[in-house]
Amino acid sequence: MCGGEYDIKTRMVEPTIIKCANNRSPFLRGELFAPILCILPYHTIGEAVDICRSRPKPLSMYVFSRTPAKTRFIIDNTHSGGVTVNGTMWHCAHDGLPFGGVGNSGIGSYHGRYSVECFQRTKPVLQKTRGLDFLGFGTVTDPPVFYLPHASWKTRLMRMVM
Numbered sequence: 001m002c003g004g005e006y007d008i009k010t011r012m013v014e015p016t017i018i019k020c021a022n023n024r025s026p027f028l029r030g031e032l033f034a035p036i037l038c039i040l041p042y043h044t045i046g047e048a049v050d051i052c053r054s055r056p057k058p059l060s061m062y063v064f065s066r067t068p069a070k071t072r073f074i075i076d077n078t079h080s081g082g083v084t085v086n087g088t089m090w091h092c093a094h095d096g097l098p099f100g101g102v103g104n105s106g107i108g109s110y111h112g113r114y115s116v117e118c119f120q121r122t123k124p125v126l127q128k129t130r131g132l133d134f135l136g137f138g139t140v141t142d143p144p145v146f147y148l149p150h151a152s153w154k155t156r157l158m159r160m161v162m
Contacts, residue, residue, distance in 0.1 A: 045070050052078045055104040062088050
């Protein structure tokens with residue numbers, strides 16, 4: 001462990017790095033909203049991805065790598081809110097990117113226009129055109145050609161059109 005000092009009076013927690021022995025560490029049971037970084041050793045990128053996939057989806061993920069193929073593999077095979085490669089928190093501060101989680105970590109995203117999209121409900125509206133109504137088969141809102149009962153002439157017409 002490195003760091004870890006705290007002061008209850010001033011509500012200060014020193015940034016702390018903890019090496020976790022395995023995937024069952026109490027520090028890995030939930031999201032940490034403190035300056036604590038847990039280090040969990042792994043042997044292969046596949047093993048690291050398996051560890052990530054066995055845990056709840058995090059709000060953020062930070063990938064440190066000099067190998068673009070490994071970075072892409074991790075991003076493509078894990079789920080998280082935002083991702084910053086070779087840094088921390090940058091995706092949160094960028095106002096052109098949405099910020100938010102997935103699953104228990106939060107739903108939706110916000111920042112700029114994403115805030116508007118996240119906190120509104122869009123109402124899909126489809127307005128049918130006259131279609132076959134110009135042939136005199138029905139009204140603007142209810143072309144009877146497409147509805148039951150289907151007389152044989154309707155079936156033939158629909159097959160021709162389709």
